Amino acid sequence: MSGVHFLVLLFHASRESVKGVIIQGKYYDLLPEVTNASILSPLKEASVERPLLCAALCKRYARTLGAPVRIPASAFLSPAFDFRSILLDSERDPVCSIYTVGMEGGDELTCRLGGPNSQVGAAVGTTSKLYLNSARVPQDYVFGMVTSGKIYFLKKLLANYNYTNAKAACEAGGGQLAMDNRGDDWHNYIKAYITVHYWIGGDDLNPSLIYTWRDGSLMSQPKSYWCTSQPDRHNHCASMRGAPANTTDTSQLCWDDVACASQIPSLCEIGIP
Numbered sequence: 100m101s102g103v104h105f106l107v108l109l110f111h112a113s114r115e116s117v118k119g120v121i122i123q124g125k126y127y128d129l130l131p132e133v134t135n136a137s138i139l140s141p142l143k144e145a146s147v148e149r150p151l152l153c154a155a156l157c158k159r160y161a162r163t164l165g166a167p168v169r170i171p172a173s174a175f176l177s178p179a180f181d182f183r184s185i186l187l188d189s190e191r192d193p194v195c196s197i198y199t200v201g202m203e204g205g206d207e208l209t210c211r212l213g214g215p216n217s218q219v220g221a222a223v224g225t226t227s228k229l230y231l232n233s234a235r236v237p238q239d240y241v242f243g244m245v246t247s248g249k250i251y252f253l254k255k256l257l258a259n260y261n262y263t264n265a266k267a268a269c270e271a272g273g274g275q276l277a278m279d280n281r282g283d284d285w286h287n288y289i290k291a292y293i294t295v296h297y298w299i300g301g302d303d304l305n306p307s308l309i310y311t312w313r314d315g316s317l318m319s320q321p322k323s324y325w326c327t328s329q330p331d332r333h334n335h336c337a338s339m340r341g342a343p344a345n346t347t348d349t350s351q352l353c354w355d356d357v358a359c360a361s362q363i364p365s366l367c368e369i370g371i372p
């Protein structure tokens with residue numbers, strides 16, 4: 100019963116809009132492109148009456164996995180109790196960064212909270228919408244695609260850097276150099292997104308001289324998109340060629356190894372959660 104009171108109090112300090120939900124000044128963006136989202140191994144699952152209540156659950160979910168915030172029963176009897184002391188604890192923010200809410204067969208809305216180890220995907224037969232805490236998305240990142248278990252965002256750094264500084268620049272902005280290793284849909288999305296010649300996060304600067312992504316996985320897996328006759332091995336850092344001027348021919352958008360000291364823009368990414 101105490102939980103019901105808690106949510107009612109939250110409701111008065113909150114609102115919903117077509118773009119998302121605001122809880123105590125904290126924004127949860129609705130990703131309209133994702134209409135059948137699913138969170139695997141959620142932190143918590145609950146039935147709710149409105150999406151707003153799912154946001155409230157996400158907001159108050161504690162850092163300790165599996166343990167909701169405990170509110171003493173006496174708090175609800177005391178007009179002096181400051182609920183903001185619970186709600187504004189930024190230490191809790193990283194725990195529930197995403198949630199889905201929607202119909203899954205019955206009449207009730209199902210709310211699933213996602214944490215750092217949750218995987219996001221599409222589920223056939225559901226109409227769940229996906230919301231994420233906008234504070235988790237660094238500045239200037241644009242929603243790309245839900246793939247490989249995460250929600251991916253991209254950002255173009257148009258300033259020219261060498262490869263080492265490009266990696267550092269992406270990291271300084273909260274992301275990393277983008278990896279084009281999530282299949283054809285992701286590759287095609289990147290091709291449609293980029294404009295010029297960008298650094299991507301792969302090189303053969305290792306003792307074996309094998310092209311690997313920044314996470315150590317092989318650039319040949321699951322599939323590579325090298326341009327014809329590339330890599331030509333004269334250089335050691337991977338880039339994505341942009342489209343030639345005044346053409347819509349994306350067949351020329353492919354990977355090319357170039358000198359790591361080259362000064363070109365960078366494609367950064369972040370995967371949430």
Ligand SMILES: [Ca+2]
Pocket residue numbers: 329330331332334355356357
């Ligand atoms: Ca080359």
